Amino acid sequence: MEIRELRYFAAVAEELHFGKAAQRLEMAQPPLSRAIARLERQLGVTLLERTSRSVTLTEAGAVLLSEARSILSAVAAAERRTRQAAQSRPRLVLAVKSGTAGGLLAKLLDAYRAEPGAATVDLLLCEAHQQQELLHNGQADVALLHLPFDSTAGLDSEILYTEGQVAILPASHHLAGRSQVRVAEVSALPELPMARWPDHDGSYPAGPGPEVKNLTQLFQLIALGQATVIIPESAGTDLRRDLAAVPVLDAPPVTTVIAWPPQSRLRAAADLIRVATRL
Amino acid sequence: MEIRELRYFAAVAEELHFGKAAQRLEMAQPPLSRAIARLERQLGVTLLERTSRSVTLTEAGAVLLSEARSILSAVAAAERRTRQAAQSRPRLVLAVKSGTAGGLLAKLLDAYRAEPGAATVDLLLCEAHQQQELLHNGQADVALLHLPFDSTAGLDSEILYTEGQVAILPASHHLAGRSQVRVAEVSALPELPMARWPDHDGSYPAGPGPEVKNLTQLFQLIALGQATVIIPESAGTDLRRDLAAVPVLDAPPVTTVIAWPPQSRLRAAADLIRVATRL
DNA sequence: GTGCAGCGATACCCGGGCGGTATCGATCGG
């Protein structure tokens, strides 16, 4: 099994159309058909059921597609990381979501810069659901994730710290003066529906609240008395004057972890991780 | 970058000798030299420093070696899993260490067998340090691991349960009657040195205690008054009459987790995991 | 210092495989 064959198979399995897949791969259709047939022969497995009108994945094909994606991603990562390691000036890409506790991040970067032989750290601002992919395909070396929202599937990680969550309310709201509230109290406010974040696939979950993309948007809406939200404490510091943050007693605690691909051998990444866990 | 090239590179990087590597790959040396040179040219990176007397890895080469091992492992896994998925009779390989809580395992297997469409579960008994590798290269689909001894690096996992640890002592020992002890008390017994388990690489850590390989050996030694050990509660149930288990207050708790490779798409594995978490 | 042994690189050759074009055969729609 060669990488080229996996790339071919992935294209066909995703397009479910040999012609389209060949176009995507910038090659003619016959050699593609042959390559897939050969792959099937070598594996001794039928990957695709074809009629002259349609192509469908077999169960084995679905398994191989999932494995192929992960392998292709790993190969891209290997190329990127190898090239990176050959640079004289080591660089380290740290993937963070916009909204990651600014204080922690600044402290981490400062502490790391003080290390002997510290690499240049490039911050890669991204959406939450991209982080794992970036780590897996080598576009990032390290990421800060928030459990339980993000998953550390296939990654190594170390816990940095755990914090509670707060409800963000208009300063004038009657709950805003409370020293603490419960999830049920906040979600039971019909005049302030819970804002909705995009899901992993970019779509929004159903609900009455407004759809938001970032904290600025969100705070604007809350200040206008259009919504509320429950977010980690650290994201609710330094609020605008017209907003109030109230600790939510029974919201699940949020854990910030530093995560990296398990086979990572970058000295710079190891250093950053060591510094992070000692903060 | 092709898989063949990675296999070639890994062989050379491990042997640090083109001739030996070629022999291992069952090919002649010149095409191997050329393949590596081509790989370096395509990456634009020097992977190996060669003189006519020695071959050494560059930093970039070390990175690629680590990535290559993980990719080759993933490819082997992809082939195994694809072939497996094509079998009409689904099988599931569960990797467990000898010594894994028998009660939990039996309950899990019983509960899973009752599932509709349950696959045949093959138990793969192995050493602790093999489990991750088996999962990564596709020889196993699911494993039971024990934190903090085993690592879930690069795996998905769910916590099954957490237990304390007990010290195993000869029944006649003066600590055997205690309702609880501390780590310091047990490790401060010069007449009963702590038994040593093999490390990840098969070697034993230094220390005064006897080297043991399995529980039977170990219990024999303890009964003879030659050693003691601290192990998870569940491994210390149903002891021989001449042994006693005493809870160790300050030993770190042991968590049993069920772990699987993150890109796993096996329905049977998902079922088993669901059953396990509901036990 | 000289000759030899060990090792990686180079030169050259051959065959298989990969990719291309042309075409077939099956299937569905009108």
Place this chain on the structure above:
DNA sequence: CCGATCGATACCGCCCGGGTATCGCTGCAC
């Protein structure tokens, strides 16, 4: 029943991967 669509097959040319022979360098023995 005919044409459009789509995957498979036939056939061809060339590149590349692998083989053998040999070179060039280097460390070591004497």
